[in-house]
Amino acid sequence: MIENRKKRWLRTWSVLFAATLALCLGASFLPTRTAASEGIPPLESALPTTCSSSAAHPRHYKVAASPETVHWGFYSKNLAPVIAVNSQDYVTLETITHHAGDDYDRMIAGDPAIESIYHWTSDEQTVSDRGPGVHILTGPVYVCGAEPGDLLEVRVVDLQLRPSGNPDYAGKTFGSNASAWWGFQYDNYKDDPKPREVITLYEMDATGELDYATAAYRYVWTPQTTPDGTVHDTIDYPGIIVDHDTVTEIDDTLEGVKIPLRLHLGSMGVAPSEADVVDSIPPSYFGGNIDNRNIAMGTAMYYPVSVPGALFSGGDAHASQGDSELDGTAIETSITGVFQFVLHKQADLAGTILEGVNYPLLETPDSWIVHGFTYPNYLEALGEDAQSKIYELSSLDPALKDGSAKLRDFLMNGMNLTEDEAFSLITVGADFAITQVVDGNWGVHGIVPKGIFDPENVKPKPVDS
DSSP: OOOOOOOOOOOOOOHHHHHHHHHHHOOSOOOOSTTTTTTOOOBOSSOOOSOOOOOSSOOEEEEOOOTTTEEESEEOTTSOOSEEEOTTOEEEEEEOOTTGGGGHHHHTTTOHHHHHHHOBOSSOBTTOOBOSSOOEEEEEEEETTOOTTOEEEEEEEEEEEOOOSOGGGTTEEEEEEEEOTTSTTTTOOOSSSOSOOEEEEEEEETTSSOOEEEEEEEEEOOOEEOTTSOEESSSOSTTOOOOGGGSOOBOOSSTTOOEEOOOEEEEEEOOOSSOSSEESSSOBTTEESOOOTTOOTTOEEEEEOOSTTOOEEEEEEESOOOTBOTTSOOOBOOEEEEEEEEEEOGGGOTTSTTTTOOSOEEEOSSEEEEEEESSTTHHHHSGGGHHHHHHHHOOHHHHHHHHHHHHHHHHHHHSOOOHHHHHHHHHHHOEEEEEESSSSSOEEEEEEEGGGSOGGGSOOOOOOO
16 A cells, blocks of 8 residues: 655746846756757667767657656666666656546547556556556666766756647646645545545646646545455555546536646656665655656756666656645646756866755756755665655654755855854745655755855856766
């Protein structure tokens, strides 16, 4: 039985705004939605699975989602990579939501890749190797030359909604929000029946012309039977195909409300070293299910490498999410993203703004964002039973302490501040937000604007390798 679940505001930056910030703030990578496809190399026809000498120019590959390129519910240092890339290369990754079964007709039917990933009969289950978590992750991507101690920069170049494959819904796509038993609200209902789990299905324009989602309908979860005969009274197993003859769809849901799209991947990370199979739900030092809505197009994430090749995977795509992901999930959907991988070798980090970064760090066009967790490394702190204990021990107090300590250290190193100066700046010039309270290892993130610093006092970023 699954312990928990997951999922996150994405912004798009105008060309002028991003370019101005790049010049003023020294950001080395600030792509925009308008310019997202500019400068990206054409797609290569074959996927390399072994390392070769670096090409004169970056290359671009596509990893299509299939039963062979996804792994369900876990990160692992033992997974065979689906592709091997050099630093500076681009990869287009198709990511598939683990909530597509909430409406088969709209989110699975007519899309051969999603149909094959979800295929499950009494005789066979295509993706039967499922870990303790819930997310469908695409990868892993092996980054040639990456070694423990290095830092992997993952630039989010582009994010696009995956259209529905059903011709009845041409030009549209859909996402699901699950108000579920792992949500913070579950014991705080006032209306009957209580408690309850509710699925709200959202509709989006797949052409990109409309930048908002609207609710199509909602229904209260009823017990569902999977092909192996198991009855699921709650949403306790990923990939359940809901029988809509057993639920009542309520059409008048959030009428007149438009939810701004904030496309992002809730889960992006590298393989941790502490265990062979790691639950995809709790985030940690390796990234994973951070569920920060700010990890949008035009941003870059930095991950500490702990295994050879880094082994990056991504998934748990969201059309939109608010801070905290309060009721259990975001608008869970399927997204295709373009990512550029830049390796920063440990030896090159000294004297740069990234020196000492051993946690997932987000760079946006105008901010640095650190991530704090109840346990910075729960796998190490909680021992042999860490992957079950973490769900019982989460709290925001230690998450804020962790986040503020990381931000202090980042400011002391990167901006040459004393500890007293750092804490004063954090208090009067930075912001903390609740990232999520649903993923086992609860999170907060601290945001410090780039524009408040004199560039002369900011250490440089490492040169791209």
